Amino acid sequence: MSSNIKMKNINFVKAYKRNDKASIYSKASFKVAVSLLIFSLIFASTYAYIGYRNLQTKKELAVYNEYINNDKNKKLLEQALNDEIENNTLFSQKKNMLVAQEALESVHFFTKSDIKEFFACGGSSVTISNIIYNNELLTISFDAAAGSVNAISDYLDRLKKTDLFGNIEYFGYEKETELNYTFNLTCHLKAVNER
Numbered sequence: 001m002s003s004n005i006k007m008k009n010i011n012f013v014k015a016y017k018r019n020d021k022a023s024i025y026s027k028a029s030f031k032v033a034v035s036l037l038i039f040s041l042i043f044a045s046t047y048a049y050i051g052y053r054n055l056q057t058k059k060e061l062a063v064y065n066e067y068i069n070n071d072k073n074k075k076l077l078e079q080a081l082n083d084e085i086e087n088n089t090l091f092s093q094k095k096n097m098l099v100a101q102e103a104l105e106s107v108h109f110f111t112k113s114d115i116k117e118f119f120a121c122g123g124s125s126v127t128i129s130n131i132i133y134n135n136e137l138l139t140i141s142f143d144a145a146a147g148s149v150n151a152i153s154d155y156l157d158r159l160k161k162t163d164l165f166g167n168i169e170y171f172g173y174e175k176e177t178e179l180n181y182t183f184n185l186t187c188h189l190k191a192v193n194e195r
Contacts, residue, residue: 110140126146126155141187142185144182148181149173165190170185
């Protein structure tokens with residue numbers, strides 16, 4: 001029997017080893033292909049997200065530019081800037097006025113009403129003479145005469161109650177006669193804001 005069929009000797013071990021090597025290469029190729037696919041997907045997703053955000057930002061900028069370039073809004077902005085300048089000017093003027101007011105209140109003035117109040121303290125029981133006003137020391141010095149020691153004490157109490165003076169220097173009295181006691185006073189004026 002002879003047949004034209006040739007038989008091949010198949011070495012199954014060699015074939016298995018060759019197939020195993022091919023399988024290792026195909027597994028490695030598969031891992032590389034999957035890694036490239038994942039990287040490509042991440043890159044494509046990131047690119048798409050950045051493109052989307054860029055498009056959204058362009059739309060928002062277009063809305064803002066339209067708002068900014070609107071003539072009505074330009075006028076409102078100009079008015080707001082003018083108002084801010086005016087407010088800053090008024091605030092500066094107010095601050096200057098408050099500083100001036102504080103300076104004026106700290107100045108010692110002896111006004112017309114203060115003079116009336118000062119003389120009213122003496123009434124009919126105390127006579128005042130030789131009044132000296134010292135602008136530098138802000139004092140009023142004077143000689144006075146009263147009919148009794150109690151009249152002097154009452155006069156000093158009335159002067160203190162006026163709140164015109166920060167300090168009243170009393171140097172004692174001299175008895176001239178039974179009904180005439182003389183004394184000297186120096187009164188230190190308070191600032192207007194201290195009254």
